[in-house]
Amino acid sequence: MERIRNWLLPVLLAVLQLAYWPGRTLREDDPVGPGRLVAALAAAVVITAALGVRRRRPVVAALTVEAALLACLPLPEDAALLHALGLLVALYSVAVRSPGRTAAAVAAVLAIGEAGRAAVLFDVGTETAGETAVNCVLFLSVVGLGRSRRRWLAGRRTAARELARAESERARAAVTERERLARELHDVSAHHLTSVVVTADAALRLGDRKPELSAQALEFAADTGRETAAALHRLVALMRTAAADEESALEERVTELAAGFTRLGVRPAVTVTPEAARLTGPVAEAAFGIIREALTNALRYAPGAAVRIRIGSSGAPDDTVHVTVEDDGAATGAPDGGPAAGQRLGSGRGTAGMRERAGELGGSLAAGPRQDGAGWSVRARLPGGTGALRHRAARHRALRGLDLSDGAVAVAVATLPVFTVLVEEPGAVALACGPAVAHALPLLWRRRAPWAVLCAVLGTAWCAPLGLAFGLLSPDAALCLWAAGAVAECVAVYAVGAFAGPAGLTWPAPGVAATGLCLSALALASADGMADLEKDGGFGLMVFLVAIVGMAFLLPMAALWGLGAGVRTRRERVRAREDHALTATVWSAVAEAHEERRRIAVELRGEVLRHADAVVARAEAGDLGGVADAARAGLSAMRDLLAALREVTAPGDVAADDADAYADEPRPLPQPVAP
Numbered sequence: 302m303e304r305i306r307n308w309l310l311p312v313l314l315a316v317l318q319l320a321y322w323p324g325r326t327l328r329e330d331d332p333v334g335p336g337r338l339v340a341a342l343a344a345a346v347v348i349t350a351a352l353g354v355r356r357r358r359p360v361v362a363a364l365t366v367e368a369a370l371l372a373c374l375p376l377p378e379d380a381a382l383l384h385a386l387g388l389l390v391a392l393y394s395v396a397v398r399s400p401g402r403t404a405a406a407v408a409a410v411l412a413i414g415e416a417g418r419a420a421v422l423f424d425v426g427t428e429t430a431g432e433t434a435v436n437c438v439l440f441l442s443v444v445g446l447g448r449s450r451r452r453w454l455a456g457r458r459t460a461a462r463e464l465a466r467a468e469s470e471r472a473r474a475a476v477t478e479r480e481r482l483a484r485e486l487h488d489v490s491a492h493h494l495t496s497v498v499v500t501a502d503a504a505l506r507l508g509d510r511k512p513e514l515s516a517q518a519l520e521f522a523a524d525t526g527r528e529t530a531a532a533l534h535r536l537v538a539l540m541r542t543a544a545a546d547e548e549s550a551l552e553e554r555v556t557e558l559a560a561g562f563t564r565l566g567v568r569p570a571v572t573v574t575p576e577a578a579r580l581t582g583p584v585a586e587a588a589f590g591i592i593r594e595a596l597t598n599a600l601r602y603a604p605g606a607a608v609r610i611r612i613g614s615s616g617a618p619d620d621t622v623h624v625t626v627e628d629d630g631a632a633t634g635a636p637d638g639g640p641a642a643g644q645r646l647g648s649g650r651g652t653a654g655m656r657e658r659a660g661e662l663g664g665s666l667a668a669g670p671r672q673d674g675a676g677w678s679v680r681a682r683l684p685g686g687t688g689a690l691r692h693r694a695a696r697h698r699a700l701r702g703l704d705l706s707d708g709a710v711a712v713a714v715a716t717l718p719v720f721t722v723l724v725e726e727p728g729a730v731a732l733a734c735g736p737a738v739a740h741a742l743p744l745l746w747r748r749r750a751p752w753a754v755l756c757a758v759l760g761t762a763w764c765a766p767l768g769l770a771f772g773l774l775s776p777d778a779a780l781c782l783w784a785a786g787a788v789a790e791c792v793a794v795y796a797v798g799a800f801a802g803p804a805g806l807t808w809p810a811p812g813v814a815a816t817g818l819c820l821s822a823l824a825l826a827s828a829d830g831m832a833d834l835e836k837d838g839g840f841g842l843m844v845f846l847v848a849i850v851g852m853a854f855l856l857p858m859a860a861l862w863g864l865g866a867g868v869r870t871r872r873e874r875v876r877a878r879e880d881h882a883l884t885a886t887v888w889s890a891v892a893e894a895h896e897e898r899r900r901i902a903v904e905l906r907g908e909v910l911r912h913a914d915a916v917v918a919r920a921e922a923g924d925l926g927g928v929a930d931a932a933r934a935g936l937s938a939m940r941d942l943l944a945a946l947r948e949v950t951a952p953g954d955v956a957a958d959d960a961d962a963y964a965d966e967p968r969p970l971p972q973p974v975a976p
Contacts, residue, residue, distance in 0.1 A: 310390065311352035315345040318383035326379075341380050344369050348387050355394040363391035363407050367414045374421050388415075389443050396447020397454070404447065408440045438713045445709030453872075460879040467886040494529060494935045497522045497916060501929035519920045522928045526916035529935075531604075533910050551585040552578035555592055555610065562596045562608075569596060569608040576614040577622055584683050587658045588612060588624050591666065594655050595626035595679040603628045603676065621664075624681040627671060659683060707745050714789050715741035736764035736782045740789040747796035755793040755810060759817035762786035766824035776829050783825050790814050794858050798865025799872075807866065811858035818858075819851040909938050 323333045323341055351365035366388045373381040392411060396404040412433070419432035504518035552573040559569040580588070592610055599608050606628040613623050652668045659666040664683040671678045715737045743757035765783035768774035774782065797810040912935030919927035 307356060308349075308353050311349040311355075311387065314352070314383055314387050314390075315349045318381075319345055321383060322377065322379040337376055337380075340373070340376060344373050344376075344381070344384065348384050352387050352390060355391050356398065359391065359394040359398045360403065360407055363388070363395050363411060366391045367411050371414060371418060374418060378422055389439060392440060392443050393447045393450075396444045397451045401448065404444050408444050412437055412440055434716060438716050441709040441713035441716065445707070445713070448709065457875070457879075460876075464879065464882055464886060494525075494913070494916075494932050494939065497525050497932040498929055498936065501925055501932065505925055505929065515925055519923060519925060519928065522925075522932070523917055523920035526913055526920060530910060530913040530917065531600075533913060550578060551580040551588060551612065554585075554589050555612065558589070558593055558596065559610065562600060567596060567600050567604070567606065567608055569610055571610045572612070574613040577612045580614075580622065584622055584662060587662055587664075587683055588622060588681070590658050591624055591655045591679065591681050592626055598652075598679075599626075599628045599677070603630050606630055606676065622683040624679075624683065626679040628676045630676040655679065655681065707748065710747075710792060711741040711744040714744060714785060714792065736761065736768065737785060739764060740782075740786050744789060744792055744796075747793060748800050751793065751796040751799075751801040752810075755790070755797055755814060758786065758789045758793045759814065759821075762790065762817060762821040763824065766821055766828045769825060770828040779825060779829070783821065786821070787818055790818055791858070791861050795861045795865040798862040798867075799869045800865075804866040804870070807862070811855055811862045815851050815854035815858045818854050909935055909942065912938055 319341065323338055326333050347369045348366050351362040351369070355362040366384070370381050370384055370388060373384070388411065392404075392408060395407045399407070415436045416429070416433045419429045419436070423429045423432060500518045500521055504514040507514050552571075555571055555573065559571050562569055592612075596608060596610075599606055608626060608628045611623075611625040614621070652666075655668065656666045659681050662683050664681060666679070666681045668679045669677070739761040740758065743754045743761070747754045762783065765774065765779040765786065768782070769776060769779035791814075794810050794814045797807050798804070801807045801810075912931050915931035916928055916935065919925075919931050
């Protein structure tokens, strides 16, 4: 199929060219020398071969076609008539498949080559100038169309990469969640339960000689069991947070998170400014992750502390999001308080993870003791909030006028009338430049503000009648400028259909453009003396002419608007399909990760938490042997859970592979108290 696409058009152009010349000449029995016939066949073969590889070697194809056209100069002009279309096809491929500078350079080389060819074919300088002007306009238009196509294809490739990335993440979503949860389980429980087993066994063995160790072991088991149970309850609470809520507003998510930590003993107070309350997307996700980790650290190192969470925005234009989480230190009399308890729970990677989240967005994070020494503070700066995104988007839209495709269309509209006036009246070039630029300049923003561009172009269409009425332009120059304005209106009407909005809101555009074009045409005719409205019938005749001429203009305007609306509909359908596929993949990944969280949370509640609570109960009852048995049962349940995770986790995962080693990593025994 790809080969057919590459060769169908070049072969068709070659066949039509050979059928036109020398085929038509031979049918009319006009003599064609064998040398010319061979040259025509050779040119057709070379141009066809060059166009056949235009997608792989666009620059080579364009330059080869131009060289073949120059080689056809000794032949009649008709011998390269359709081959010139092949030059436009090759230039279009260059614009689609090459960088902008390359496309501009190739277009300039082709324009110079065609100007030289025109100088050889035409003896009159005005004809050469006119041919050169037409070629410049055609080349600019083709480059503009090619750049638009290149931008469209780049968008589709980006969407395909995003979908592939989302598919990859979806495939690893559950595995990644298992890896993370395995590491978390290692941090919060396995070491603690192992130390309880070792301590209890040691106390049982030495109980006869050092009876005081039994009391210390029971106290240690009770404290460690409560610590383990609290940490596991926190982990279950985090896992129960619905992953589907990740697209919710930031204030809602943080409020729900704070409520969950309140049940675990932390006392958070949340303050969110109105600008940041509705924040979603990557910035909201980073802010939520930082707050969650900061609350986790507060629970580990300062249980029972009051925590203040503040989320604010600096406002336009950068709209940087500032996140602050401060705690007052461990509450007096809180269980497991103090640094030692916190160190037993932490993995030491929380602050590094928060910095990574901020750094991914180009922000910064500072964490450390508060200035007054009472507690800990985490401060994050996350650039690129909603206002910044809007500001960057607006700036990007404002710079669209500098895009090569939009600039090429504007220059093409402005170039033709100036060159035509140069051919007809060299002295009127300065007067023609102003209206020509006025027609073309608004087209730079036809994507951003199509309705405003259409109104501006309709206004500049009156430059030609006014210039003719005041004697600044000749009738030929005024007609040429009016025609350029009509072309600009066609481009603006297409832009309204393609970029202004749904077809149901833009359908008046063809009528507005046709009416404006008709009135300017009648004004031009009146200024030229072709129509005397007062003498020939006055207002009734004007209404009749507006109706007739307006209908003639309305049909092509409606066709252009319909083409633009069709392109918009297709573009939106393609993007909606891509967005739907990407959204479905992302939500599938979210659902798989959430299901994995839910499954592991159920197993934790059913097995490990039950044994951790049993350790506390046996310790409070003074049953040292029961403490050891409950701790062993908890370790066994933990090993079974981690072994199940390891079976489906990618090889090489350190957290899962360490499951069997947890029982061999005892913590130091408590030092016996001297009698």
